[in-house]
Amino acid sequence: MPVHVKIIISKNMDREIPKQERNRKRNIRIIKASVYSVGIIILISIMISAFRNKIYKKDLTLSTAETGSLEISYSASGKVVPAFEEIINSPIDSRIVEVYKKSGDSVDAGTPLLKLDLQSTETDYRKMLDEEQMKKCQLEQLEINNRTALSDIAMNIKISEMKVNRMKVELRNEKYLDSLGSGTTDKVRKAELDYNTGVLQLEQLRQQYENEKQVKDADLKVKELDYNIYVKSLAEMKRTLDEARILSPHRAILTYINNQIGARVSKGSKIAIVSDLRHFKVDCEIADTYGNHVKVGGKAIIRSGSSKLEGIISNVTPLSQNGVIDFTVQLKDNNNKILRSGLKTDVYVMSAIKDNVLRIGNDSYYMGAGNYNLFVLENGKKLVRRNVELGESNFEYVEVTGGLKKGDQVVISDMSDYKNKNEITIK
Numbered sequence: 534m535p536v537h538v539k540i541i542i543s544k545n546m547d548r549e550i551p552k553q554e555r556n557r558k559r560n561i562r563i564i565k566a567s568v569y570s571v572g573i574i575i576l577i578s579i580m581i582s583a584f585r586n587k588i589y590k591k592d593l594t595l596s597t598a599e600t601g602s603l604e605i606s607y608s609a610s611g612k613v614v615p616a617f618e619e620i621i622n623s624p625i626d627s628r629i630v631e632v633y634k635k636s637g638d639s640v641d642a643g644t645p646l647l648k649l650d651l652q653s654t655e656t657d658y659r660k661m662l663d664e665e666q667m668k669k670c671q672l673e674q675l676e677i678n679n680r681t682a683l684s685d686i687a688m689n690i691k692i693s694e695m696k697v698n699r700m701k702v703e704l705r706n707e708k709y710l711d712s713l714g715s716g717t718t719d720k721v722r723k724a725e726l727d728y729n730t731g732v733l734q735l736e737q738l739r740q741q742y743e744n745e746k747q748v749k750d751a752d753l754k755v756k757e758l759d760y761n762i763y764v765k766s767l768a769e770m771k772r773t774l775d776e777a778r779i780l781s782p783h784r785a786i787l788t789y790i791n792n793q794i795g796a797r798v799s800k801g802s803k804i805a806i807v808s809d810l811r812h813f814k815v816d817c818e819i820a821d822t823y824g825n826h827v828k829v830g831g832k833a834i835i836r837s838g839s840s841k842l843e844g845i846i847s848n849v850t851p852l853s854q855n856g857v858i859d860f861t862v863q864l865k866d867n868n869n870k871i872l873r874s875g876l877k878t879d880v881y882v883m884s885a886i887k888d889n890v891l892r893i894g895n896d897s898y899y900m901g902a903g904n905y906n907l908f909v910l911e912n913g914k915k916l917v918r919r920n921v922e923l924g925e926s927n928f929e930y931v932e933v934t935g936g937l938k939k940g941d942q943v944v945i946s947d948m949s950d951y952k953n954k955n956e957i958t959i960k
Contacts, residue, residue: 594946596894609819
């Protein structure tokens with residue numbers, strides 16, 4: 534009997550379950566899992582919805598609507614750059630012989646930076662010095678020759694004057710003898726002809742002297758001009774030679790130097806850059822639609838994080854490029870510890886001032902004048918969405934032109950997670 538029972542159990546366990554039964558059980562499992570999943574999702578949604586209908590006050594940034602003055606500003610972008618940055622170019626075609634400094638070194642005015650091969654340039658300069666001496670001697674020689682030639686003509690004039698005076702006396706004597714009957718008419722005529730001829734010759738010499746003097750003065754001026762031009766060329770050569778001894782023009786930081794010894798450098802190529810990294814300015818750009826508000830001498834505020842610095846617009850590029858106008862701001866505190874070269878900043882160009890306007894704090898919510906849906910605190914217990922009309926702004930405040938009254942508290946922090954809510958409970 535026991536054996537028979539075991540056989541029956543074995544037969545029951547080996548019996549195949551029908552396919553329809555298996556499908557039914559599987560579908561039941563799937564339905565149960567789906568129900569559970571939907572229930573969990575609904576529960577989570579209810580919890581999220583309930584959570585989003587409430588918010589902690591400590592997580593909000595509130596601004597109270599108040600009346601006050603509003604100095605209107607226009608936003609721009611800026612980049613901090615050294616107060617001065619000078620590029621040192623090679624004044625000649627040469628090659629680098631020695632390098633004395635490396636990038637990042639502090640240098641004083643006159644500090645040698647590198648040495649160029651100046652042998653051929655110095656040879657040309659010495660040759661020009663010799664030519665300058667030769668031209669100077671030629672100029673002195675011309676001056677002596679001119680004085681000698683004019684002196685000879687002046688001496689001939691004096692001799693001619695003496696001859697004319699003698700002829701004048703002889704003419705007077707002949708006329709006197711002729712009046713006494715002792716002379717003859719022919720002698721008088723001859724003496725008169727000699728006198729007149731002498732006068733003309735004297736006049737000719739005097740005219741020759743004036744002409745020669747003008748010609749020689751003109752020749753001398755040409756020679757002096759040629760000499761002066763050459764002296765200037767020599768001075769330019771000397772300046773080029775001095776510049777070829779590459780020195781730092783200011784006390785600054787060496788931010789770049791060509792340190793490849795033996796490298797060829799062409800005239801005008803960049804070989805070093807010195808920058809004042811202790812003092813800074815801000816290069817800015819603003820949309821050209823606001824260009825008429827950017828003027829030299831105007832006030833600007835530079836903001837980086839929570840820090841702000843005042844400055845004055847020192848330069849404005851008159852032409853618009855790619856829809857923007859470039860300008861420069863000189864900072865009052867140009868060595869502030871927050872400044873560093875390349876730092877990106879927000880820039881606010883200050884314009885007109887409005888008095889007694891209703892205003893709220895400025896933040897990321899403000900994108901320009903227009904209508905906004907802002908949450909306003911009511912009874913200290915809930916936030917209610919309200920349509921608010923905003924006007925002009927500066928970096929601290931925004932003008933309220935409608936939708937709020939003095940004393941209203943407005944949320945100015947990010948509320949994008951509640952954009953579909955009209956009311957939120959304060960916890």
